[in-house]
Structure formats: structure tokens, C-alpha cells
Amino acid sequence: MLKIGVIGCGAIGRDHIRRLHDLVPGAEVVGCADYFQEAADKVAAQYGIRAYASGEELIASPDVQAILIASSDPSHAGYVLEGLKYGKYVFCEKPLAQNAADCEKIIAAECAHGKRLVQVGFMRRYDRGYAEMKRIIDSGELGAPLMIHACHRNVSQPDGFQTEMGVSNVAIHELDICRWLLGDEYKSGQVLKVRQSAESTKGYDNPQIVLLETQSGCRIDVEVQVADAYGYDIQCQVVCEKGTVNLPDPYAVVKRANASRSYPLLTDWKDRFIEAYDIELTQWVQAVEAGQLTGPSAWDGYVACVAADALNRSRGTGVFYPIETIEKPALYR
Numbered sequence: 001m002l003k004i005g006v007i008g009c010g011a012i013g014r015d016h017i018r019r020l021h022d023l024v025p026g027a028e029v030v031g032c033a034d035y036f037q038e039a040a041d042k043v044a045a046q047y048g049i050r051a052y053a054s055g056e057e058l059i060a061s062p063d064v065q066a067i068l069i070a071s072s073d074p075s076h077a078g079y080v081l082e083g084l085k086y087g088k089y090v091f092c093e094k095p096l097a098q099n100a101a102d103c104e105k106i107i108a109a110e111c112a113h114g115k116r117l118v119q120v121g122f123m124r125r126y127d128r129g130y131a132e133m134k135r136i137i138d139s140g141e142l143g144a145p146l147m148i149h150a151c152h153r154n155v156s157q158p159d160g161f162q163t164e165m166g167v168s169n170v171a172i173h174e175l176d177i178c179r180w181l182l183g184d185e186y187k188s189g190q191v192l193k194v195r196q197s198a199e200s201t202k203g204y205d206n207p208q209i210v211l212l213e214t215q216s217g218c219r220i221d222v223e224v225q226v227a228d229a230y231g232y233d234i235q236c237q238v239v240c241e242k243g244t245v246n247l248p249d250p251y252a253v254v255k256r257a258n259a260s261r262s263y264p265l266l267t268d269w270k271d272r273f274i275e276a277y278d279i280e281l282t283q284w285v286q287a288v289e290a291g292q293l294t295g296p297s298a299w300d301g302y303v304a305c306v307a308a309d310a311l312n313r314s315r316g317t318g319v320f321y322p323i324e325t326i327e328k329p330a331l332y333r
Contacts (some may be wrong), residue, residue, distance in 0.1 A: 001028040002285050005064035007055040007079055008071030009034040009043045012093060015270055016070055019281055021047055027285045033058045035071065055079050059086060066288055069093060073169065077102035080298075084109040084117060089288045091281075093121040094172055096301025100309055103302035104326060111329050116293040119284055120301035122176040126283070127276040129248045133238060134181055136245050143241025148178050148220040151235040155267050156227045163204040163315070166224045167191060168308040171210050174222045174236075175304045176296065181238060184214040186303070188320040189311045199228035210311060213320065231265035232272055299332035 020027040033052040034040040044051035052058040059082045066089040069079045077097035083090040097103045192209040200206035212220040236247040252263040266272045287293045314321040
């Protein structure tokens with residue numbers, strides 16, 4: 001059994017602990033930590049595990065073989081670097097870090113070990129719909145991909161949400177999945193402010209449009225609506241030379257009544273990608289036990305961060321900003 005310590009006992013942290021405890025073969029959650037000790041104590045009591053006084057104490061514990069980081073975004077980079085200091089496997093929820101410089105520190109620390117130890121929580125790669133889209137694109141049956149049209153619509157955001165987070169915290173999933181679907185790297189990007197919804201009165205831009213160009217000349221547009229929409233709705237269409245491929249809607253029962261035909265929409269991201277999370281962590285545990293990670297890497301986390309930084313810098317300028325990375329280390333090729 002892989003003995004795992006979880007840092008962060010908020011919504012996603014608790015959900016991952018439940019998942020690892022109840023569903024993932026070969027996983028054993030042995031401890032947790034949270035900035036709010038009361039939160040860690042409550043989860044520890046529920047699962048009969050140890051509540052550590054800090055994330056650093058959990059990472060250093062010889063009882064913990066692998067670490068899952070689900071704490072607040074600003075803490076991610078520090079915990080990942082601490083985990084690498086001890087040579088432990090680390091699963092880090094997105095984003096890997098809040099700036100490219102910290103991502104580069106993580107990449108350097110991982111490369112010093114000579115093997116992959118870090119996986120980033122881009123769970124959409126494990127969604128069956130996206131996986132089938134990837135298979136079709138890679139098969140070449142539709143010819144080369146030309147464009148992607150995508151939407152990321154949320155119901156609401158917590159207090160303290162800022163305009164920039166619409167890209168760095170929300171659309172970062174599109175920044176990863178579009179690059180993965182195309183097998184291409186980004187060249188430049190731009191964010192546009194469009195007519196604002198009358199419902200969007202919370203002090204941040206909503207909606208926004210993300211525009212990207214890849215090295216091969218593909219164009220990507222992403223509508224980012226972070227709040228005040230009708231539900232949690234993720235859309236993606238890849239336009240190829242000989243046809244298109246669309247992300248399917250989640251399964252739902254169709255109801256016919258009162259002269260209408262309807263089916264429910266989801267409102268919670270945890271429900272939309274619940275199976276993808278299950279597959280993601282199951283495969284992560286298997287990969288750790290095999291000693292060879294195969295999921296989204298620290299490099300993938302870095303590229304998404306660089307793209308998000310460039311997009312946020314472009315806001316209000318009316319021009320595309322270059323998306324430039326360091327040379328890709330051999331470890332990630």
C-alpha cells in the first residue's frame with residue numbers, strides 16, 4: 001500500500017481523501033495537514049489518520065511515502081519543493097505555482113533527481129470525452145487540426161476573486177487541455193474584455209475571451225465566464241481539415257413534460273469530472289508504485305503558467321504577447 005499524506009483539507013482535499021480512502025486500489029491515506037488545524041483534526045478523526053501540525057511536518061514524516069497537495073494556490077510551490085527535497089513523489093493540484101520562476105525552481109529540483117517525481121492535477125486528460133477526442137485527432141482520420149473553440153462557464157466564485165484569476169485559476173485547464181489535444185506548443189496569446197454581463201457586478205471582468213496561436217498556426221478561442229452563468233458548462237470543439245470533433249455533454253436523462261424536452265445541467269465542477277478524478281488518482285498511484293510517472297508533468301504545469309502570465313500581461317494592450325519558455329529539459333522529452 002502506498003502511504004499518502006494530504007496537505008489541504010478544503011473541498012478538493014476532502015474529496016481526494018475520500019477518493020483515495022474509498023476507491024483507489026493500493027492507496028492508504030495516513031495523514032493530513034491544513035493551515036487551519038481544526039480542519040485537519042476534523043478530517044483526521046473522520047478517517048482515523050494523523051493530523052500533522054504543518055505541511056512541512058507531514059512531508060518530513062517517514063510514515064509518508066507520497067504527498068498530495070490540495071492547499072491554497074500560493075502554497076503549492078513551497079510544498080512541492082519541500083517534497084522534492086526529501087525525494088518523495090508529489091501530486092500537486094493546479095496550478096503548480098503562481099509564477100514561472102517558481103515553476104523553474106521545481107523543474108531544476110526535479111531534474112537534479114534524474115527522474116520524474118511531480119505530477120500536476122490536470123484531470124481533464126483523464127476524462128473519457130477528452131481522451132476520445134485526442135484519439136480521433138491523433139489518428140489523422142480528420143486531417144490536421146486547424147482551430148479550437150472552447151467555453152469554460154462557472155456559476156460563481158468565492159470572495160476575493162480577481163480578473164487575472166479567470167485565466168490563471170480557471171482557464172488554466174483549457175491552457176493545458178488544448179495544448180495536449182493538439183500536441184502543439186503555444187506561440188502567442190491575448191485576452192480580450194468583451195461586453196460585460198449585467199449580472200457581473202463583483203469587481204472583476206466577466207466574461208473574457210482568451211485567444212491563442214500555436215507554433216503550427218492553429219488558433220484557439222476560449223470564452224471564460226467565471227460567474228453568473230446558468231451552470232457549470234465545459235465545451236470544446238476541434239475543427240480539422242476533414243471534419244470536427246466535439247466534447248460530449250455529461251450523461252443526463254432527458255425529460256419530456258409540459259410541452260418541452262429538457263435535461264439537467266451540472267453546477268459543480270467536482271460532479272462534472274468525478275470519473276476523471278477517480279481515473280487520475282488511480283493511475284497516479286499505479287505509476288508511483290511502478291516508479292515511473294506518466295501523467296501531466298512539472299513541465300506541463302510550467303507551460304500553463306507561462307501562457308497564463310503572458311495572457312494576463314496582454315490584457316488591455318490590444319496585442320498578442322509571445323509565450324516563451326526555457327529550453328525543455330531532456331527529462332520531459
